[in-house]
Amino acid sequence: MTGTSVSDLRATDVLANERTFLAYARTALAFIAFGFVIARFTLYVREAAALVHLTLPPQTGIGAAFGSAMAVFGAACGLYGGYRYVVTARALRRDQVAPLGDRTALLGAAVIAAIGLIIAFVLPTVR
Numbered sequence: 001m002t003g004t005s006v007s008d009l010r011a012t013d014v015l016a017n018e019r020t021f022l023a024y025a026r027t028a029l030a031f032i033a034f035g036f037v038i039a040r041f042t043l044y045v046r047e048a049a050a051l052v053h054l055t056l057p058p059q060t061g062i063g064a065a066f067g068s069a070m071a072v073f074g075a076a077c078g079l080y081g082g083y084r085y086v087v088t089a090r091a092l093r094r095d096q097v098a099p100l101g102d103r104t105a106l107l108g109a110a111v112i113a114a115i116g117l118i119i120a121f122v123l124p125t126v127r
Helices: 011-051 062-093 102-121
Strands: none
Touching: 011 062, 062 102
16 A cells, blocks of 8 residues: 655554544444344334233334344444554554545445434334
8 A cells, every 4th residue: 555655653643543443443333232222122112012002013124124234334344443453554664654545435424324314214214
């Protein structure tokens, strides 16, 4: 990977790379946990309805599918964070920088926006 040359390796650069990796890890864990909550939310609603003797329509399965997709996205986010950490650490050792590509940033933003739109418009309509 080609990058722009920098003067020398500094501790602040290495520590910033580690903080960025930890941010990826926190984000990945948040997506996984949120996916679990979404997948199990339907179960909790069904149990609460049974307690108050309500009849609910048949399940569509979208909650479990979307929750599983969120967990997979979280795992992918964690893997990508590890990859970015290694690429950046190697570049720093070579006195270079390894910026995030424009397409990668746009793809990540598009995926997150799609998840937000699905949550905002689809899940509240599921009964």
